[in-house]
Amino acid sequence: MSTPRATAVAERIGRLGTETAFAVSAEAGEWMRLGHTVYPFHLGDMDLPTPENIVDAAFRAIRDGKTGYCPNGGIPELREALAADVSASHDVAYAAENVAVQPGGKPVIEKFLLTLMDPGDEVLYPNPGFPIYESQIEFLGGVAKPYGFVPGEKNFLLDFDAIEAAITPRTKLLIFNNLHNPTGAESPDEEIQALAELAQKHDLCVLSDEAYWDVRYSGRSRSIASQPGMRERTVILYTFSKKYAMTGWRLGGAIGPRDLIAHIATLNVNQESCTTHFIQWAGVEALTGDQSGAEGILRVLRERRDAAVDLLRQIPGVDCYRPDATFYLFPDVTGLMERKGLATYDELRRAALEQTGVSFCTRLHFGRALPGEQKAYVRLAYSGISTELIREGLGRLKDWAR
């Protein structure tokens, strides 16, 4: 039975990317099954439980019969709670109609692009960065224009010149992930301000990916949406995943200008009807109830960050910032690779896994290398590994490096 044409995939499927980090996860799993100890720094997932009050709210909602369909853009109570939360944290006024609840943060990326990007439109996005930006831009027919980072004093900075140089008359959208995966970087005030001015000068609409907004250990998060003139051209990606250890619950939201949000909610009608009804009530409790669970999560993460940074800095050939936010580290391992005579990222990753059990992603899991890129980086996530195992694993990596 030959079916040559019927099941031939559409041309766009050839442009669809993925998260190659899943392959690292699979390899680490395979290594474990062979009886080896693995120190999992490759995961962006969390090993911490969702706070009890949030779990209880979900249980109550199921018992109360919140198991049928609900409004496509979310229950009014959650839209209002999210609007209030983001208004307060951003010092910008949002109302319920500025919010469309989503099954996670990731759906906001697709819906932002579907709503605003025509085929051929150019979209600026960070590289290294969350790989789904590039995948969805290209899948949906846009032109992906990467911008990089340069090492700064406290952390990486945007390669601002590169951003400006990349802008053409076809550039319509800018994806900005302050509190950045994979680097943990965040922009100083003047950088955010300059980026806002650039967006207005070139009439760009911005996706502000704020997935790690509340995952911070000191200081205060800042958003491009709070800059003068930016509220009307920014869509915020909000997610409950990290702050409340709810990655597998799938709850997030798009927050932005009312007209765009209405289109995004119509995409919800078409794509998923609604986000799981009772989980939205858990979200209301997360935002408005007792915050000690979120605070506890943050305490654990801070301890892990310090343990990891302290040890990484003792490894010869490794340089590492101590980010104030996110649960990622992006150390420069150029020296380490030279010491060990390893020529490629893959050799480094395999050697570290097999000789120390430490498993991590490399720069290449977050985008193709940019022209002129000299230094080598890896990404360590400390959201899915205990402080004790961080010390043990990075201790072994240190011994190996020496």
Place this chain on the structure above:
Amino acid sequence: MSTPRATAVAERIGRLGTETAFAVSAEAGEWMRLGHTVYPFHLGDMDLPTPENIVDAAFRAIRDGKTGYCPNGGIPELREALAADVSASHDVAYAAENVAVQPGGKPVIEKFLLTLMDPGDEVLYPNPGFPIYESQIEFLGGVAKPYGFVPGEKNFLLDFDAIEAAITPRTKLLIFNNLHNPTGAESPDEEIQALAELAQKHDLCVLSDEAYWDVRYSGRSRSIASQPGMRERTVILYTFSKKYAMTGWRLGGAIGPRDLIAHIATLNVNQESCTTHFIQWAGVEALTGDQSGAEGILRVLRERRDAAVDLLRQIPGVDCYRPDATFYLFPDVTGLMERKGLATYDELRRAALEQTGVSFCTRLHFGRALPGEQKAYVRLAYSGISTELIREGLGRLKDWAR
């Protein structure tokens, strides 16, 4: 602050449809708030609780820490359970890799089209039918080619001649919703067989929307996927929503050829990471645990169907089949409209709501009228209204018609 271009929506947004039934729901709600009784036949939602064993399984899964990410295409246990269930009911062999778990049935429509339809490809779909077919075909750049139904002896039949006549060299896909929303129709064996032959003759790939597969009161559901040669060119849309009263949980699946399912799972990576983790464990319990909950749901629905059909048949100017499946009725109301001197669907709907409280959708909520369409139909859903209120409401409609 003028932002003329940045927030201008993409061209495709102009081609995005919606479910206009939500407007009916809003109107009925408004009428209720004014103090009137409303008999809600417009909803495809269910007023029945999810069976206890399924709820308990969800609770257990949360307590067991199933709150982190899980595989993009679904947990192996649910993929296996779904493959086993559908293999048994379809008499076709599916394995776990033939299944991609989805947040509902609706996501299968978009993912099927994204995977297989290039811009300009023609897609046959039922009209009247679930409005999202047409919306997504056009939104994603395809050409929507509707096919209708003709009254048969037991129920509506496919307008087979129209299907055949509509096929051109650009026709690539066929959407077939046996156990049909809104008519409640299902194809006799020979019709399914003829459709399967047509699909193979013209090398079409088929989306078999089986959302109501298990919502049946007598007889046995049949799938085009079970026809010789069709397994390799059919993607089944499965949903837990109706059988287990889980509409607001958002759990479903795409089942089909392994290569297509792998692409669909890569779309899951890009669009939503995964379906809610602990809800998938509830799905395992639904499929493999005690079925008395689902049986109870069916008993209630059967009673409602009979009450509704019996009363509708007493209304002068109304003709109604008694479908063996789904929870929809699609009576011919041509005579009723003539009797009452109502010229348009909207006049009928408003008059019935305001003079009897009975709220329903009309044929136009399920697609634009086809050329030559003479008779008038409305759709009554009995999934969200008790037998008592069915009798009361349709009794009032009967009095009004006389």
